[in-house]
Amino acid sequence: MDIHAYMQTLGQRARAASRAVARADTGLKNKALATIAAALRRDEAKLLAANAEDVATARANGLEPAMIDRLTLSTKTIATMAEGVEQVAALPDPVGEISDLKFRPSGIQVGKMRVPLGVIGIIYEARPNVTVDAAALCLKSGNACILRGGSEAIRSNRAIAACVQEGLAAAGLPADAVQVVDTTDRAAVGELITMREYVDVIVPRGGKGLIARLLAESRVPMIQHLDGNCHVYVDDKADPEKALKIVENAKTQRYGTCNTAESLLIARAIAPTLLPRLAAMLQGKGVEIRGCAETAALVPNTVPASDEDYATEFLAPIIAVKVVAGLDEAMDHIARYSSGHTEAIVTEDYTRALTFLREVDSASVMVNASTRFADGFEYGLGAEIGISTDKIHARGPVGLEGLTSQKWVVLGTGQVRA
């Protein structure tokens, strides 16, 4: 198989299909989505059979258990996938929305119209549910897409693609609006991320290693997500009970998510009374404390923290702790070590809250709330295709709106420029 030629063909087809998807009205797109959801439910047995083959091969190839977990479909996960598609159908259509339409002194009216990006390339691991989510979000936002999931899921993805195709056909939308890359050759990824002519944006969903590699090689703009090294700063004006609740939730509700807190900063003035309580709560849940010398003096069983610990996304029951002089040192520390994902301050001080909100340069900045809220559903986006730690285009949770752009529209009655 000539991968270059194959991917070029996919690209050309996606570009051609993108115009039809872009002009499809809300009713048609929702009809396609409803049909996809129904097909997924109806084809449950087929999906499970295809998936079982994928899982068997993956096991035989010694894929690690966590990856097998994410690859495996069940009656429940298929139902969740179908519901997810219906939820996307229920979201407001962002396409065509006109805002800020104002008259100018020349007599023209100028505004902005929200429009699809065009063709979106999505690169992800062997997680069949992402195939469904991504297809639904791209379709609703009026984009054509090329989906490249991990090769271990190829049979599952083919079965899902058949359901998606049924939906597109039912709505009279072009089959090429959603294309699943049907090769396990890794060269396909290299092609996808360099086809500037056919792909408008790449959304990678996967581990840090994958994204760092794509970033180095991509010639297409990327909505990227690197680490989630999130901080909670407990100010000396914090309400101790709120601090306990927020640190507990931010660190221990789930260890493996990108919005989990990895570092705790605490003001020197409150550390002697509050840090031992915070640490006891965390240690009581099995969390290892890696701290500075001041932390060690206040907390038994503190492991000395290295500089690297402060820069690490542990994704595990470990937290880096540092006693700081106050807000300024906390913000300096965050500026130095944060990955720009999510940071929270716990304080009752009005000015410090506003300063933190204004000056901390991360995708989500919070006052008196758990970092775990940094999520498309919690923010009201309805669904998310990823969380961007980049500053350009989309920042933080990316929903339908992040898959669109705005063009200028000018309404005139014959005006010309003077």
Place this chain on the structure above:
Amino acid sequence: MDIHAYMQTLGQRARAASRAVARADTGLKNKALATIAAALRRDEAKLLAANAEDVATARANGLEPAMIDRLTLSTKTIATMAEGVEQVAALPDPVGEISDLKFRPSGIQVGKMRVPLGVIGIIYEARPNVTVDAAALCLKSGNACILRGGSEAIRSNRAIAACVQEGLAAAGLPADAVQVVDTTDRAAVGELITMREYVDVIVPRGGKGLIARLLAESRVPMIQHLDGNCHVYVDDKADPEKALKIVENAKTQRYGTCNTAESLLIARAIAPTLLPRLAAMLQGKGVEIRGCAETAALVPNTVPASDEDYATEFLAPIIAVKVVAGLDEAMDHIARYSSGHTEAIVTEDYTRALTFLREVDSASVMVNASTRFADGFEYGLGAEIGISTDKIHARGPVGLEGLTSQKWVVLGTGQVRA
């Protein structure tokens, strides 16, 4: 000189300075801008002397007259530069604006805050006025910047930089907030466009060749502007008088600007009566008509149009003309040949106007108005740093808002995720 080390130092300093610029309040930024404007006026003689040396060297090196023109300063251009800085000072400050702050079912309030991008690298030709414009726009939008102008303007840029430094000092802002690359070594550009760690976005201002090269080599996101191959489509439901006025203005008001029309599409049903009038008007102003066979049958002295003519930004008194069946063929032609800058339809038909607005995928889409309106001042942005033909982040004229991004802000009172 070790260019790599030099540029790394500039990058580190810009990054460090960017935090102070980001948190500077509106009053401070305006004070810096007012001081810069006053210094430019006061230093007129110095600026003219430095510029005269640049111009003499450029002439001796045989720089082409159009470039010498853009390099040359005068009492008038210096006054215009100072006024431009004052206009930027008068614009509303985009930084810190919070929008869409809404309560969520969890009890948190979620909204978006407009924030600077961080460090902006601007690469441009030997045009000293761009040094001033770019510094003013970056400063007002809370960004640090690294400015790399054409080497022929280096003495002028140094003199301007001294005025900018005076403004920064007067407002207590760090000197590194605006850095002018002080080397004529072209390797500096290669360094600037690959310093991902220190530069958040590159804005290239210059010819197509420059931008294409940067695009191929840049590792930093770019707000890019390629061709302006703009179309006017005259529908068979057009008001002929509006069509004449708009085509005249769009093509002939200025030949060398990116929002000038380069192609005229006209519906077959109206071509026999209207195209001869349009062509006579254009030819009367010395515009060469390059047309399809149907055009040639209606218009004397038509030069046969090649496929390449339809794809060309002439920037000259030449227009490519094509007779089309109607709206659909016009939109197909635009989708194939347009550079995505600006397209206009002339029609009195409601549905066709809406269809054109919705379906044409360009940065600016207009009904019954001249393409020449695609401009930051005409759109009310106050000033522009460029016009983006890209779809990601910023599209069309880019003003202060295009130099910012939005982060999420969460206001809680102790909420944690369930």
